[in-house]
Amino acid sequence: MMPFAIDWSDVFSFQDYGALLALLSNSIIAGAVLGLVGGLVGVFVMQRDLAFAVHGISELSFAGAAAALLFGGSVVAGSLAGALVAAILIGLLGAKARDRNSIVGVLMPFGLGLGILFLSLYDGRSANSFGLLTGQIVSVSSPDLGWLIGISVIVLLGLLLMWNPLRFDSLDPESAAARGVPTRVVGLAFMVLLGLIVAVSVHIIGALLVMALLVTPAAAAMRVTAGPVAVPVLAALFGFVSAVGGILLALAGTLPVSPYITTISFLIYAVCWVIGRRQQRVRRL
Numbered sequence: 001m002m003p004f005a006i007d008w009s010d011v012f013s014f015q016d017y018g019a020l021l022a023l024l025s026n027s028i029i030a031g032a033v034l035g036l037v038g039g040l041v042g043v044f045v046m047q048r049d050l051a052f053a054v055h056g057i058s059e060l061s062f063a064g065a066a067a068a069l070l071f072g073g074s075v076v077a078g079s080l081a082g083a084l085v086a087a088i089l090i091g092l093l094g095a096k097a098r099d100r101n102s103i104v105g106v107l108m109p110f111g112l113g114l115g116i117l118f119l120s121l122y123d124g125r126s127a128n129s130f131g132l133l134t135g136q137i138v139s140v141s142s143p144d145l146g147w148l149i150g151i152s153v154i155v156l157l158g159l160l161l162m163w164n165p166l167r168f169d170s171l172d173p174e175s176a177a178a179r180g181v182p183t184r185v186v187g188l189a190f191m192v193l194l195g196l197i198v199a200v201s202v203h204i205i206g207a208l209l210v211m212a213l214l215v216t217p218a219a220a221a222m223r224v225t226a227g228p229v230a231v232p233v234l235a236a237l238f239g240f241v242s243a244v245g246g247i248l249l250a251l252a253g254t255l256p257v258s259p260y261i262t263t264i265s266f267l268i269y270a271v272c273w274v275i276g277r278r279q280q281r282v283r284r285l
Helices: 017-023 025-047 051-071 075-093 099-119 124-135 142-161 163-171 173-178 184-206 216-224 228-250 257-284
Strands: none
Touching: 017 025, 017 257, 025 051, 025 142, 025 163, 025 184, 025 216, 025 228, 051 075, 051 099, 051 124, 051 173, 051 184, 075 099, 075 124, 075 142, 099 257, 142 184, 163 173, 163 184, 184 257, 216 257, 228 257
């Protein structure tokens, strides 16, 4: 019996790489924007303990995209509709962590089951349906790119406008409420922004692995620093490197884009984890 061996030509092929790079420039631009904005949003996702909610929103976004695919509508619009419904429900009904986790636990299987139902009824190309789960770099057309950049800019502007009260509410909600911060409004507004960025991230990396852009970069940044400026800057940088680096590797590969993005994101986290552990040991000495 011959030992199993990997033929790397089946994983990477840089033939005609330059032509592919120019052909898929839309995807690279979209990945760069989503990586930067997703990293910034991820800081508050971590501070507000919403990592599980991200997964729940992505499942409803997947269901909306699958419905749009089945009925011939816009996949981006379907993703947005599903994500916003989930985000608003979680924001309104899940003020406390226990309630929020229960709601997410209900929404996740419902959204995934609904999405699978829509995909099972879809008679089009299987690559389109598979791409909703794992990402698809060739799916970003010029109109879609306009949508993605526009939504990402809205999310970024929303974050900048509410940065200080959102940060205060994320780190110390009781003190924020006592100081007059409208914590419920701030929390709901952030959930809407989170729903928007989850929806457009699903379009690039897929519903199953969206946390690689919205959780892992921020978690990695928090491993090496706690500075109020350093954390968002590093999180945005890590998100950018993960998204763009993954897409650039996927151009030369035969696999979906998501394994490359998630692998780079995980490696960044692993390095930051090691650095963080060493920093803790130095402080103890």
